[in-house]
Amino acid sequence: MKLIRVELGSRSYPVMVGDGILKKAGATLARLGLTSSPVVVSNATVMRNHGNTVLKSLRDTFGPSPVISIGDGERFKNHRTLIKIYRGLFRARADRHSWIVAFGGGVVGDLAGFAAATYMRGIPYVNVPTTLLAQVDSAIGGKVGINTEEGKNLVGAFHQPRAVLSDAGVLSTLPSRELSAGLYEVVKCGAIRSEALLDYMERNLRKILQRQTKSLVHVVSEASRIKAEIVSSDEREEEQRMILNYGHTVGHALEAATSYRRFKHGEAVAWGMIAAVGFGHELGLMARHESRRLVGLIHRIGRLPSLRGIACEQVWEALKRDKKSRSGQVRLVLLPRLGSTQIRHDIDQQYFEYYLKKFLATIGNIEV
Amino acid sequence: MKLIRVELGSRSYPVMVGDGILKKAGATLARLGLTSSPVVVSNATVMRNHGNTVLKSLRDTFGPSPVISIGDGERFKNHRTLIKIYRGLFRARADRHSWIVAFGGGVVGDLAGFAAATYMRGIPYVNVPTTLLAQVDSAIGGKVGINTEEGKNLVGAFHQPRAVLSDAGVLSTLPSRELSAGLYEVVKCGAIRSEALLDYMERNLRKILQRQTKSLVHVVSEASRIKAEIVSSDEREEEQRMILNYGHTVGHALEAATSYRRFKHGEAVAWGMIAAVGFGHELGLMARHESRRLVGLIHRIGRLPSLRGIACEQVWEALKRDKKSRSGQVRLVLLPRLGSTQIRHDIDQQYFEYYLKKFLATIGNIEV
Numbered sequence: 001m002k003l004i005r006v007e008l009g010s011r012s013y014p015v016m017v018g019d020g021i022l023k024k025a026g027a028t029l030a031r032l033g034l035t036s037s038p039v040v041v042s043n044a045t046v047m048r049n050h051g052n053t054v055l056k057s058l059r060d061t062f063g064p065s066p067v068i069s070i071g072d073g074e075r076f077k078n079h080r081t082l083i084k085i086y087r088g089l090f091r092a093r094a095d096r097h098s099w100i101v102a103f104g105g106g107v108v109g110d111l112a113g114f115a116a117a118t119y120m121r122g123i124p125y126v127n128v129p130t131t132l133l134a135q136v137d138s139a140i141g142g143k144v145g146i147n148t149e150e151g152k153n154l155v156g157a158f159h160q161p162r163a164v165l166s167d168a169g170v171l172s173t174l175p176s177r178e179l180s181a182g183l184y185e186v187v188k189c190g191a192i193r194s195e196a197l198l199d200y201m202e203r204n205l206r207k208i209l210q211r212q213t214k215s216l217v218h219v220v221s222e223a224s225r226i227k228a229e230i231v232s233s234d235e236r237e238e239e240q241r242m243i244l245n246y247g248h249t250v251g252h253a254l255e256a257a258t259s260y261r262r263f264k265h266g267e268a269v270a271w272g273m274i275a276a277v278g279f280g281h282e283l284g285l286m287a288r289h290e291s292r293r294l295v296g297l298i299h300r301i302g303r304l305p306s307l308r309g310i311a312c313e314q315v316w317e318a319l320k321r322d323k324k325s326r327s328g329q330v331r332l333v334l335l336p337r338l339g340s341t342q343i344r345h346d347i348d349q350q351y352f353e354y355y356l357k358k359f360l361a362t363i364g365n366i367e368v
Numbered sequence: 369m370k371l372i373r374v375e376l377g378s379r380s381y382p383v384m385v386g387d388g389i390l391k392k393a394g395a396t397l398a399r400l401g402l403t404s405s406p407v408v409v410s411n412a413t414v415m416r417n418h419g420n421t422v423l424k425s426l427r428d429t430f431g432p433s434p435v436i437s438i439g440d441g442e443r444f445k446n447h448r449t450l451i452k453i454y455r456g457l458f459r460a461r462a463d464r465h466s467w468i469v470a471f472g473g474g475v476v477g478d479l480a481g482f483a484a485a486t487y488m489r490g491i492p493y494v495n496v497p498t499t500l501l502a503q504v505d506s507a508i509g510g511k512v513g514i515n516t517e518e519g520k521n522l523v524g525a526f527h528q529p530r531a532v533l534s535d536a537g538v539l540s541t542l543p544s545r546e547l548s549a550g551l552y553e554v555v556k557c558g559a560i561r562s563e564a565l566l567d568y569m570e571r572n573l574r575k576i577l578q579r580q581t582k583s584l585v586h587v588v589s590e591a592s593r594i595k596a597e598i599v600s601s602d603e604r605e606e607e608q609r610m611i612l613n614y615g616h617t618v619g620h621a622l623e624a625a626t627s628y629r630r631f632k633h634g635e636a637v638a639w640g641m642i643a644a645v646g647f648g649h650e651l652g653l654m655a656r657h658e659s660r661r662l663v664g665l666i667h668r669i670g671r672l673p674s675l676r677g678i679a680c681e682q683v684w685e686a687l688k689r690d691k692k693s694r695s696g697q698v699r700l701v702l703l704p705r706l707g708s709t710q711i712r713h714d715i716d717q718q719y720f721e722y723y724l725k726k727f728l729a730t731i732g733n734i735e736v
Binding site for chain 1: 486490513518522
C-alpha cells in the first residue's frame with residue numbers, strides 16, 4: 001500500500017492507494033480515530049459491484065451503516081439530490097458527531113462531500129473513490145459542490161476529507177471509456193509535474209489498459225502524490241493549484257459547448273491539453289519532440305470523441321463564462337517543457353480565439 | 369462609535385456599533401480593504417426604510433451595487449430562496465472576487481451568509497444587521513444556514529463576515545415586538561456574562577424602549593462584546609460557545625411545538641430563560657433575589673405570548689429532536705449566579721420532563 005499525505009495543518013489527511021483496501025476500510029478508518037458507524041452515500045451501480053465488501057468491513061468495525069443511494073451520473077449533481085442526502089442523514093439520525101463515507105465516483109464524492117460540509121454546519125467525511133478519475137483527481141483536495149442551472153460547480157465549498165481510500169481493485173469493474181477518461185487526468189499530472197510518470201505510462205500503457213493491479217497502483221499513487229503536493233501548497237487555488245487546470249480551460253468550454261453530452265470530463269480535458277500543446281507551439285513553447293510525445297500518449301490511450309461540428313463561437317462563449325475567467329481575462333496554463341508549467345495571464349484574446357477556430361476547423365489535428 | 373473585534377486569527381473582523389454608521393458604510397468598508405462594488409442581499413421592507421442610505425454610501429465609494437431582494441420572514445429561509453440568491457449573483461456576474469453585503473435581519477444574514485459561504489466555494493460578505501436581534505446575536509459569529517423540512521438550521525456553515533456594521537439608528541423603524549425580542553437576547557448576554565449589563569438595562573429600560581440612541585448603542589455594543597468574546601474563544605461551539613444557548617434548549621422546543629408561529633425567536637428564548645431559572649431553582653442554584661431580578665427584567669421588557677395550550681409532550685419531543693441533543697442526552701446551560709454559567713450534561717431526563725410539565729401547567733408562573 002502506498003501512503004500519501006495531504007499536508008494542511010490540523011486538516012491534514014492520508015491518501016491510501018493499494019489493492020484490497022476496501023476489505024480493510026473499517027479497521028483503517030478506526031485507526032484514524034473515527035468512531036461510531038458512518039452513513040454511506042453511494043449509487044446502485046457501485047453498491048452492486050462493491051457494496052458488500054465495504055459494508056461488511058464497516059460493519060465488522062463500527063456496526064451496520066445506513067446507505068443513502070443517489071442517481072448515477074452528472075445530471076444528478078444538483079440541489080434535488082443534495083436535499084435527498086440531507087433527508088437521508090436526518091432519517092439516519094445523523095448528528096454533529098456523525099460522519100459520511102462517500103463511496104463512488106466524482107459525482108458521489110462532490111455531493112456527499114458538500115452535504116458533509118453543510119449538514120449541521122459541517123461533519124467529517126471520508127472519500128472512497130471507485131473511478132480512476134475520482135481516485136486521481138476529485139477525491140483529493142476538498143473541492144466539493146453541485147451544479148446549478150447556471151453552470152457546473154458554481155455552488156460548493158472547500159471541505160477536506162479525513163482520509164481517501166483508493167482501491168485499485170475496484171477499477172476492474174470500470175467501463176473502458178471511464179478508465180481512459182481517468183488516464184487523461186493522470187497524463188495531465190505527468191505533464192505538469194513529472195516526466196517520469198509520462199515515461200512510465202508510455203512504457204506500461206498496455207498493462208495499465210489491461211488493468212494490471214501493480215501498474216494501476218503506480219499511476220494512481222503517483223498522480224495522487226502530485227495532486228496532494230499541489231493542494232498542500234495551495235488549498236484554495238490562489239495560484240499554484242491553478243496548474244491542475246492544465247487542459248481545463250478549453251476542456252470545460254468543450255464540455256459546455258456540447259451540453260455535457262459528447263465528452264466525459266477527462267476526454268474534454270484530453271482535447272484541452274492537445275489544444276494547449278498546439279497553442280504553446282504557436283507561442284514557441286516546448287520542444288517539438290516533447291509536444292509530439294504528449295499528444296501521442298493521449299491518442300494511444302483511446303479514441304477521443306470527435307470535435308466535428310462544434311462551433312467556435314459556442315466554445316469561446318463558454319470559455320468566457322467560465323468561473324475562473326469571469327472577471328474578463330482568460331488565464332491559461334501552458335508547458336514550457338514536460339513536467340513544468342507557466343500560468344499566463346497575458347493571453348491575447350483575439351489571438352487565442354483565432355487559434356481556437358483553427359483548432360476546431362482541423363478537428364484537433366494540430367501540427368506540432 | 370464602539371469598535372469590538374472578533375479574534376479568529378486570519379479571519380478576525382471588526383464589529384462597529386454606533387449611530388449613523390450606514391451613511392459611512394462605503395468608506396468604512398473600503399478602509400477594511402474591500403474593493404469593487406458588492407452585491408447587496410436585502411428585502412423590500414429594509415430597502416424601503418434604509419435602502420437609499422446604504423446604496424448611496426456604497427455607490428459613492430464603489431459605484432452602483434446590484435440588489436437581490438428576498439422575501440421577508442423566517443419562512444423564506446429555505447433552499448428556494450438560496451437558489452434565488454445564487455441566480456442573482458450569477459446574473460450580477462459575481463465571481464470569486466466579488467463580495468456580498470447582507471443588509472437586513474437574521475434571515476437575510478443567515479441566507480446571504482450561507483450563499484457567500486457556498487457561491488464559487490466561498491466569497492467574502494459583510495453583515496449590516498437591521499434588527500436588534502441580528503445586531504446582538506446572529507450577525508456575529510459566522511453561523512449561517514437555512515431551514516429544511518426536517519428542522520431549523522440543519523443545513524449551514526461557519527463562514528465569518530469581514531465586518532459587522534450595526535447602526536443603532538436603523539432600530540427606530542423596528543416594530544416594538546421585534547425590539548423586545550432582541551432585548552431578550554441582550555438579557556441573555558447579561559445573564560451569562562455581565563451583571564453590569566443587566567443592571568444597566570434595569571436602570572435604563574424606559575430609554576431603551578423609547579429607542580434613545582445612546583442607550584441602544586450601549587446595549588448593542590455590550591451584547592456584541594460578550595458575543596464576540598465567546599465566539600473568539602470557541603468558534604465552532606465545542607463547549608464555551610454553548611453558553612450562548614442559555615434559554616435556547618426550552619426556547620427552541622417551544623418554537624417547534626408551536627410550529628414557529630406563536631413566538632418570535634427572542635420571545636421563546638425569554639420563556640426558555642424563565643424555565644431555566646425555575647429549573648435552576650429546583651436544583652438549588654442561584655439566590656432567590658437574583659432569580660427574581662432576571663425574571664422581573666424579562667417581564668418588564670414586554671408582554672410575552674402566552675404558553676397556554678402548549679402540550680408538554682410536544683415540547684419534550686421537540687427538545688429531544690433538537691440537533692444539539694440528538695445523540696440522546698439533553699444538555700442544559702444553567703446559572704449558578706447572574707453573569708456566570710454552568711453547562712450540565714447530567715440532567716436527569718425524567719426530572720426535567722416532570723419540571724417542564726409543571727412549568728407549562730402553571731403557564732410559566734414559576735415560583736422563585
